[in-house]
Amino acid sequence: MNVLENTMINDIISKSLEDAITYEDYRTLVSTLVKEGSTTGNDKTESLINYTMLNDRRMNRWDKTVKLSEDTIEKIKAFDRKVTWLVLTESWCGDAAHIMPVINKAAELNPNIDYKVVLRDENDALMDQFLTNGGRAIPKLIMIDNETNEVVNTFGPRPSVATEMVNTYKAEHSKLTPEFKEDLQRWYNKDKGQSTLTDLVELLD
Numbered sequence: 001m002n003v004l005e006n007t008m009i010n011d012i013i014s015k016s017l018e019d020a021i022t023y024e025d026y027r028t029l030v031s032t033l034v035k036e037g038s039t040t041g042n043d044k045t046e047s048l049i050n051y052t053m054l055n056d057r058r059m060n061r062w063d064k065t066v067k068l069s070e071d072t073i074e075k076i077k078a079f080d081r082k083v084t085w086l087v088l089t090e091s092w093c094g095d096a097a098h099i100m101p102v103i104n105k106a107a108e109l110n111p112n113i114d115y116k117v118v119l120r121d122e123n124d125a126l127m128d129q130f131l132t133n134g135g136r137a138i139p140k141l142i143m144i145d146n147e148t149n150e151v152v153n154t155f156g157p158r159p160s161v162a163t164e165m166v167n168t169y170k171a172e173h174s175k176l177t178p179e180f181k182e183d184l185q186r187w188y189n190k191d192k193g194q195s196t197l198t199d200l201v202e203l204l205d
């Protein structure tokens with residue numbers, strides 16, 4: 001990446017950070033939208049509104065039940081570099097509902113990690129710098145060094161184990177079926193955020 005590209009990305013990130021909110025504020029936003037019968041994003045379809053309602057319940061559950069092993073806790077607490085975890089998301093995204101509470105549990109352990117949230121559809125320029133296979137897949141975590149403003153690493157839109165499951169299925173069936181998506185939701189419930197935690201620890205390494 002040349003200096004000009006780097007400067008451009010840094011400017012885009014800085015502008016997005018100006019409007020970024022905390023995870024707590026994001027949770028309040030989603031709960032409010034549920035009460036209003038609405039959703040984040042450009043499309044306010046009935047299906048996306050229903051997904052937002054479902055995801056609010058999912059996040060409530062994970063906020064209360066995500067557990068971290070002592071080894072994971074020690075590794076996260078040992079991280080001594082000041083960074084921002086800037087996450088692009090939308091309230092209707094099923095993967096995000098399983099992942100964002102886990103990110104929060106990790107970030108809460110270390111004051112060096114500043115967890116911020118922005119909405120994808122309100123941050124086109126930022127999202128387009130961090131595409132996944134050419135698509136605007138979310139959630140997408142961008143890890144930024146607070147001293148240099150450089151992008152250190154990224155994570156998402158799914159933990160690596162789930163990504164492998166998705167890629168294998170797509171290779172065999174060309175697209176994700178409703179049945180597979182239900183299987184993926186069951187996998188998230190069974191995994192209990194542990195694969196996400198593993199990837200986040202690797203991010204800090």
